[in-house]
Amino acid sequence: MTTSRDVIILCRDRRPTVGVDRRTIEGLLVWGSHLKNRWLVRDPSGSASTARIKSKIENNVTRPEWMGGNRFGLFDLLNYLLNDRRYVHEPGSDARFFDPLGIPTGTSIHLYDHLRKGGFNPINVENLAPNRREMEKHLRGDPLAVVISATFFIDAGPMARIIGAIRAVNREVPVIIGGSALLTRLTPERRLTADYEDLLDERGFAILEDPGLERLNALLDILAAGGDPGAVPNTARREGGRVAYNPGPCGEADVETTFPDWPAVADITGGVAFVRASQGCAFRCKFCTFPSANVKPRHRSTESIRRELRAVHDAGIRHFSFTDDHFSVSPRRVEEICRMMIEERFGFTWYAGIRASSITAENAALLEEAGCKVLSVGLESGDDRMLKLMNKGTTAAGNMRCLEILDRHRILAHGSFIIGFPGETVESVERTVRWINDSPLKLYKVWLFYLLPGSIIHDEQEKHDITFFGGSYGHCLWRTPTFDALQGSELLKDVILRVERAALLYNYSPMYGFFPFFLRGYSAEQVVDFCRLRTALVKNELGTRSPFRRLGRRRSLLRRLEGMLAEGPAEAGR
Numbered sequence: 233m234t235t236s237r238d239v240i241i242l243c244r245d246r247r248p249t250v251g252v253d254r255r256t257i258e259g260l261l262v263w264g265s266h267l268k269n270r271w272l273v274r275d276p277s278g279s280a281s282t283a284r285i286k287s288k289i290e291n292n293v294t295r296p297e298w299m300g301g302n303r304f305g306l307f308d309l310l311n312y313l314l315n316d317r318r319y320v321h322e323p324g325s326d327a328r329f330f331d332p333l334g335i336p337t338g339t340s341i342h343l344y345d346h347l348r349k350g351g352f353n354p355i356n357v358e359n360l361a362p363n364r365r366e367m368e369k370h371l372r373g374d375p376l377a378v379v380i381s382a383t384f385f386i387d388a389g390p391m392a393r394i395i396g397a398i399r400a401v402n403r404e405v406p407v408i409i410g411g412s413a414l415l416t417r418l419t420p421e422r423r424l425t426a427d428y429e430d431l432l433d434e435r436g437f438a439i440l441e442d443p444g445l446e447r448l449n450a451l452l453d454i455l456a457a458g459g460d461p462g463a464v465p466n467t468a469r470r471e472g473g474r475v476a477y478n479p480g481p482c483g484e485a486d487v488e489t490t491f492p493d494w495p496a497v498a499d500i501t502g503g504v505a506f507v508r509a510s511q512g513c514a515f516r517c518k519f520c521t522f523p524s525a526n527v528k529p530r531h532r533s534t535e536s537i538r539r540e541l542r543a544v545h546d547a548g549i550r551h552f553s554f555t556d557d558h559f560s561v562s563p564r565r566v567e568e569i570c571r572m573m574i575e576e577r578f579g580f581t582w583y584a585g586i587r588a589s590s591i592t593a594e595n596a597a598l599l600e601e602a603g604c605k606v607l608s609v610g611l612e613s614g615d616d617r618m619l620k621l622m623n624k625g626t627t628a629a630g631n632m633r634c635l636e637i638l639d640r641h642r643i644l645a646h647g648s649f650i651i652g653f654p655g656e657t658v659e660s661v662e663r664t665v666r667w668i669n670d671s672p673l674k675l676y677k678v679w680l681f682y683l684l685p686g687s688i689i690h691d692e693q694e695k696h697d698i699t700f701f702g703g704s705y706g707h708c709l710w711r712t713p714t715f716d717a718l719q720g721s722e723l724l725k726d727v728i729l730r731v732e733r734a735a736l737l738y739n740y741s742p743m744y745g746f747f748p749f750f751l752r753g754y755s756a757e758q759v760v761d762f763c764r765l766r767t768a769l770v771k772n773e774l775g776t777r778s779p780f781r782r783l784g785r786r787r788s789l790l791r792r793l794e795g796m797l798a799e800g801p802a803e804a805g806r
């Protein structure tokens with residue numbers, strides 16, 4: 233038994249530089265990673281063994297020689313230039329550094345706040361990779377427990393590594409895993425799948441309830457008092473080598489009142505708040521896993537959002553992001569929330585992900601007035617047939633209208649596209665490129681389709697005649713009668729080269745793309761300029777055949793970027 237009330241929180245295991253999950257080809261292909269300018273190249277033999285694919289994925293655009301063979305994301309590039317063309321991947325004491333991971337996740341803030349309210353002493357280590365020493369120091373101090381959130385982990389692997397790192401220092405500390413993502417790993421009998429059960433050692437616990445925060449505090453109280461942890465409902469733990477479950481009724485969080493006491497946690501926010509206006513999604517786009525997450529769509533009242541935003545404002549935070557699956561759904565609700573923000577004169581700079589169908593000329597004016605700077609819009613394709621096949625519920629013309637309206641209101645749209653959804657052809661990709669070039673879109677990202685377990689299309693494999701090749705990474709390497717992953721990958725490169733004005737922005741999401749800039753006073757337009765120059769560099773590496781011309785153009789683009797960095801933020805100049 234420990235008398236300590238210290239509880240360590242961990243949510244991620246990422247290096248500060250916004251890079252790639254390189255553990256598996258899946259990581260490279262799917263989770264936005266290969267799309268940082270990686271693609272597959274068809275083997276001359278026409279086959280694609282895993283080894284060959286692996287060796288072909290690395291290329292000089294992803295890790296250019298002139299960056300010392302290091303990663304070449306937007307922040308990697310800017311940090312390189314800020315540090316006299318030296319690759320710097322962590323914010324050392326003397327480094328000038330854009331640190332996107334310096335902004336902690338909303339998840340850890342929620343956990344921190346709840347633990348604090350429960351009378352514990354939360355320690356937000358948050359991200360293991362850069363804070364390993366700090367975690368080890370706290371582990372040696374005999375804390376009450378470590379809490380790990382499953383939110384950002386797409387499989388059990390990273391959590392197993394985190395638990396391994398904890399156990400290397402402290403074999404006794406209880407490790408509690410939980411979060412709504414864990415519920416998507418339950419079998420119909422409400423047991424964890426084997427890989428997640430393996431995470432539970434003799435001092436391991438899982439909370440199988442969403443959000444499960446009351447259960448968490450109850451379990452911690454029992455652990456502190458030396459009671460029977462098996463008494464807490466909806467938990468799992470290892471007992472005598474087997475995992476024991478204690479099912480119970482599930483509580484439901486009151487979405488109206490459950491939000492952090494922002495002023496009390498202001499010091500650990502990194503200057504950005506993550507606010508949830510709704511949960512779940514009622515749409516059924518076939519490529520998406522959100523509908524299968526089984527979260528009943530729930531919307532918070534505008535009054536409740538008002539209360540949370542007031543708290544954010546009182547905490548001195550001036551930037552926030554809505555973390556909804558998609559923000560607000562109906563045009564009227566967008567209007568209502570914006571009117572509330574205008575009424576309050578918050579003066580926030582904010583971001584959200586939205587469907588094109590939620591934008592109208594009326595609400596765009598309000599969005600602008602309410603301080604919305606960037607919206608991610610799932611555009612997916614410029615081809616109506618593809619939008620229909622995806623069950624997107626939008627049209628190319630409707631999407632275009634949305635972009636034009638946002639452009640008129642100086643709200644930056646960041647469009648996301650998918651290449652290779654079943655039914656895709658060379659012609660439909662061609663239409664998408666033309667559509668982008670005809671649109672006012674300034675920023676975009678383009679993903680290679682991948683069959684996500686949990687998506688509707690995953691259950692329609694037979695109907696679409698989807699087959700796989702490529703051994704253990706087969707699920708990434710799909711083939712349909714009209715298209716395959718390799719062709720898609722080649723076309724991806726083609727798309728990047730042929731999109732004329734819109735610039736690439738990956739970095740997971742614009743959330744991370746923008747806030748590190750906004751926090752320093754850079755404007756959205758300046759971010760677009762950075763992205764444009766980086767995209768020009770990418771295209772140069774990809775498409776300029778002559779080494780001599782490539783070098784010359786690279787030099788001039790790098791000098792221009794350095795010039796922009798030297799000019800500094802627009803806000804600072806005012």
Ligand code: B12
Pocket residue numbers: 243244245246253263264265335336337338339342343379380381382383384385386387408409410411412413439442443444445448485506508521522555556557740741743744
């Ligand atoms: C915001 C967000 C991001 C932001 C995070 C920015 C930030 N600083 O917060 C960014 C853009 C960086 C991001 C990145 C990624 N994301 Co993301 N992201 C989201 C998003 C939109 C919201 C998450 C959020 O903030 N929710 C609000 C918090 C408060 O809710 P919560 O995490 O569920 O936590 C609550 C409960 O679950 C519970 N809880 C949480 N943990 C625990 C633990 C215990 C013990 C207990 C009891 C309770 C508990 O308490 C909280 C309060 O209610 C979700 C989708 C969505 N709409 O939910 C995807 C989502 C979480 N992301 C996802 C993914 C895959 C990623 C990436 C891996 C993508 C990539 N290309 O690399 C990366 C990984 C990042 C990393 N490891 O560093 C997936 C995760 C899928 C999964 N787990 O199976 C999601 C669900 C989207 C999706 N369906 O694809 N993401």
Ligand code: SF4
Pocket residue numbers: 513514515516517520521522523557558587610
């Ligand atoms: S893509 Fe967006 S709108 Fe479509 S199902 Fe997923 S979250 Fe909902």
